[in-house]
Amino acid sequence: MKTETTIQGLAASLNPARAARKIIGFVPTMGNLHEGHLNLVREARKLCDIVVVSIFVNPIQFGAGEDFDSYPRTLEQDSRLLADVDCDIIFAPSVEQMYGTQPRLTNISVGQITDDLCGKSRPGHFDGVAVVVTKLFNIVQPNFAFFGQKDYQQLAVIRQLVQDLNMPLEVIGVPIVRAEDGLALSSRNGYLSEHQRAIAPTIYQLLKQAEQQLHEGHALAQVLESISNQLTQAGFVVDYVEARQTNLQPIAQFDRNVVLFVAAKLGTTRLIDNLQVDFKT
Ligand code: PAF
Numbered sequence: 001m002k003t004e005t006t007i008q009g010l011a012a013s014l015n016p017a018r019a020a021r022k023i024i025g026f027v028p029t030m031g032n033l034h035e036g037h038l039n040l041v042r043e044a045r046k047l048c049d050i051v052v053v054s055i056f057v058n059p060i061q062f063g064a065g066e067d068f069d070s071y072p073r074t075l076e077q078d079s080r081l082l083a084d085v086d087c088d089i090i091f092a093p094s095v096e097q098m099y100g101t102q103p104r105l106t107n108i109s110v111g112q113i114t115d116d117l118c119g120k121s122r123p124g125h126f127d128g129v130a131v132v133v134t135k136l137f138n139i140v141q142p143n144f145a146f147f148g149q150k151d152y153q154q155l156a157v158i159r160q161l162v163q164d165l166n167m168p169l170e171v172i173g174v175p176i177v178r179a180e181d182g183l184a185l186s187s188r189n190g191y192l193s194e195h196q197r198a199i200a201p202t203i204y205q206l207l208k209q210a211e212q213q214l215h216e217g218h219a220l221a222q223v224l225e226s227i228s229n230q231l232t233q234a235g236f237v238v239d240y241v242e243a244r245q246t247n248l249q250p251i252a253q254f255d256r257n258v259v260l261f262v263a264a265k266l267g268t269t270r271l272i273d274n275l276q277v278d279f280k281t
Contacts, residue, residue: 001083003090007139010091022049026142031055032072032187033081036177040146041085043174052140054091061128110157113248117153121239126157142169150176150184152274156248184273196266202234203262207275214277220254231264239263255279
């Protein structure tokens, strides 16, 4: 496994594979890797000849007062984990390597779906994601890119971006990996105190309870309100509890598949999760 820190170095490593028409798989990450990320690499490994993982904490997707400075940078540990899942190349550029020293004048804004859910409380976040993912796609030029479904809205934004701008690659969404108690794996779980970590799985428990209630015919609005109330009682500060169609559009007819979304804070740690509830047609 190689680690490249420059765009030129990465190109030199990938050019022979490109010339030999090898299938390149790409897993973009911000590091501090966990089983969720490693699972993306395993999926990439199944489909691709060469697997590239980027590790880059992208400053422009963090808002003021968010955790950019404290975001864990654990390259050595990440490298060991990636070697174990047979990653071929780590791309770990500096901020200067990615953004240069001149001001950036180009922004990328995916409309509509970024105004909703996390976009409301994190203005500019998805623009920052769209810019860095576009840059990374241009640098790596993968055939396939792999993203976790835990960041459901992010995945939808990237799919839209790729479709709208005719980017020549396929985006693959990979199911959420959960801890045994149901908590969706996230690098931010490491911020939780022991007490908060014990409460955190409540989100998934309530999503599963809501799924059952919806199958039993309970009204959607009441089910969402009940999740929100129970989270507050458990000690969360709720950002939103919402339901959308699988394409993130508002629900038109409530007997189709829907996705339930939760964002809530435990102390200063913001957790998100989602669950698709399927209705047989
Ligand atoms: O999901 C993430 O880790 C980041 O948002 C991504 C896609 C690597 C872009 O910085």
